[in-house]
Amino acid sequence: MTVSVRFFARYAELAGCTSSAVHVPMPATVGDVIAKVRELFPGTRIMPLRPLAALNRRQVKLDAAVNEGDEVALLPPISGG
Amino acid sequence: MTVSVRFFARYAELAGCTSSAVHVPMPATVGDVIAKVRELFPGTRIMPLRPLAALNRRQVKLDAAVNEGDEVALLPPISGG
Amino acid sequence: MSHITRHPLDVNDLLARVQGPERGGTCVFLGSVRNDDGVTAIDYSAYEQMADEEIARILGEAQRQWPDARVILQHRLGEIPAGEASIAIAAAAPHRDEAFTACRFVIEEVKKRLPIWKKEMFADGTTAWTDAQRQAKPTTR
Amino acid sequence: MSHITRHPLDVNDLLARVQGPERGGTCVFLGSVRNDDGVTAIDYSAYEQMADEEIARILGEAQRQWPDARVILQHRLGEIPAGEASIAIAAAAPHRDEAFTACRFVIEEVKKRLPIWKKEMFADGTTAWTDAQRQAKPTTR
Numbered sequence: 001m002t003v004s005v006r007f008f009a010r011y012a013e014l015a016g017c018t019s020s021a022v023h024v025p026m027p028a029t030v031g032d033v034i035a036k037v038r039e040l041f042p043g044t045r046i047m048p049l050r051p052l053a054a055l056n057r058r059q060v061k062l063d064a065a066v067n068e069g070d071e072v073a074l075l076p077p078i079s080g081g
Numbered sequence: 082m083t084v085s086v087r088f089f090a091r092y093a094e095l096a097g098c099t100s101s102a103v104h105v106p107m108p109a110t111v112g113d114v115i116a117k118v119r120e121l122f123p124g125t126r127i128m129p130l131r132p133l134a135a136l137n138r139r140q141v142k143l144d145a146a147v148n149e150g151d152e153v154a155l156l157p158p159i160s161g162g
Numbered sequence: 163m164s165h166i167t168r169h170p171l172d173v174n175d176l177l178a179r180v181q182g183p184e185r186g187g188t189c190v191f192l193g194s195v196r197n198d199d200g201v202t203a204i205d206y207s208a209y210e211q212m213a214d215e216e217i218a219r220i221l222g223e224a225q226r227q228w229p230d231a232r233v234i235l236q237h238r239l240g241e242i243p244a245g246e247a248s249i250a251i252a253a254a255a256p257h258r259d260e261a262f263t264a265c266r267f268v269i270e271e272v273k274k275r276l277p278i279w280k281k282e283m284f285a286d287g288t289t290a291w292t293d294a295q296r297q298a299k300p301t302t303r
Numbered sequence: 304m305s306h307i308t309r310h311p312l313d314v315n316d317l318l319a320r321v322q323g324p325e326r327g328g329t330c331v332f333l334g335s336v337r338n339d340d341g342v343t344a345i346d347y348s349a350y351e352q353m354a355d356e357e358i359a360r361i362l363g364e365a366q367r368q369w370p371d372a373r374v375i376l377q378h379r380l381g382e383i384p385a386g387e388a389s390i391a392i393a394a395a396a397p398h399r400d401e402a403f404t405a406c407r408f409v410i411e412e413v414k415k416r417l418p419i420w421k422k423e424m425f426a427d428g429t430t431a432w433t434d435a436q437r438q439a440k441p442t443t444r
Contacts (some may be wrong), residue, residue: 089277135277138209138216157279157291159273162193162237162272162273
């Protein structure tokens with residue numbers, strides 16, 4: 001299946017990319033998508049082993065299941081405000 | 082000696098007066114001045130027995146000593162802000 | 163500069179006086195007239211000279227507690243319609259905790275210490291002094 | 304209405320949207336860019352759609368905790384010069400304690416939850432991401 005992956009801030013710089021369509025075999029978790037991202041975008045390998053992630057615009061743990069068409073976002077440490 | 086007495090808000094209504102020169106024998110305290118005020122301004126007799134008072138623009142206790150020319154103010158309960 | 167005014171309060175003016183690039187957090191408090199029980203306005207009166215001095219003392223105490231903060235206060239007097247502000251406090255500090263704490267400190271001291279009184283005005287023309295003890299209220303209403 | 308903007312924040316606009324004659328206390332918080340270590344500006348970027356939704360969730364939580372309060376928030380993105388505000392929160396409530404507490408709640412949640420990032424910009428043209436862990440900072444500086 002295909003999920004949309006988005007990179008922000010420093011992670012976008014590491015990936016050299018802000019948005020990508022990533023293919024992973026089903027069933028898959030957010031963690032599986034991240035593992036695939038590390039393969040495809042070597043610059044992201046220096047991200048923490050367990051980066052903050054959002055699934056469809058909500059923060060989730062890395063064992064959350066993903067489905068076709070979902071949006072997975074990789075979030076650097078938050079410093080809002 | 083003569084002290085200046087000021088009345089504010091509801092106490093000014095009770096006294097029918099905002100400012101008055103009051104004569105008291107020396108030595109005198111703020112409490113003595115208030116006792117004299119109760120004589121001179123009968124409307125003020127319904128003030129609390131120990132009203133809030135200021136001497137020269139600072140809140141004081143009623144046993145504070147007053148001197149010639151001082152300003153004694155009678156303050157209804159404070160509800161600022 | 164007096165802390166007392168008879169004109170509407172201007173928050174942007176207060177902000178301009180406390181903010182600066184060293185101060186990343188600003189907390190503003192506005193106290194305004196509520197339309198409780200049909201109040202249309204409150205007439206604020208004060209022992210003005212003492213109130214002004216007392217405000218200066220309160221701000222001085224805040225300054226000593228939070229030396230990197232800038233804190234100011236304006237109190238409006240006269241007849242203030244429901245919905246408009248009678249008091250504005252602005253506190254700017256390097257970090258937000260100091261800004262919130264200093265602002266809160268000032269309003270709590272104001273409530274306890276400022277020689278300022280309120281006469282509530284109602285649509286039917288009656289008035290009532292607001293004492294701290296609210297049960298002692300309705301003399302004229 | 305979006306909680307995210309790329310324009311300077313206008314406190315009076317926020318005040319107009321929360322104040323009303325039933326609400327006697329209003330607390331405003333402004334967070335602005337500090338000139339620490341020669342920072343001239345911070346470039347704010349966000350996962351905008353998520354940030355907007357997360358702000359709505361935070362404001363909804365505040366609304367449930369303080370049902371009589373009105374609380375709003377605007378976050379500015381883009382390059383913000385030192386001294387200008389990146390965030391403004393306004394909370395109006397019948398009494399001041401709710402206004403302060405609701406405003407403080409919102410800024411604390413924002414700091415923990417909003418997917419917004421800061422890149423510090425220095426006078427010499429260098430930049431540095433501000434991570435929550437500040438020691439992890441100087442990649443480009």
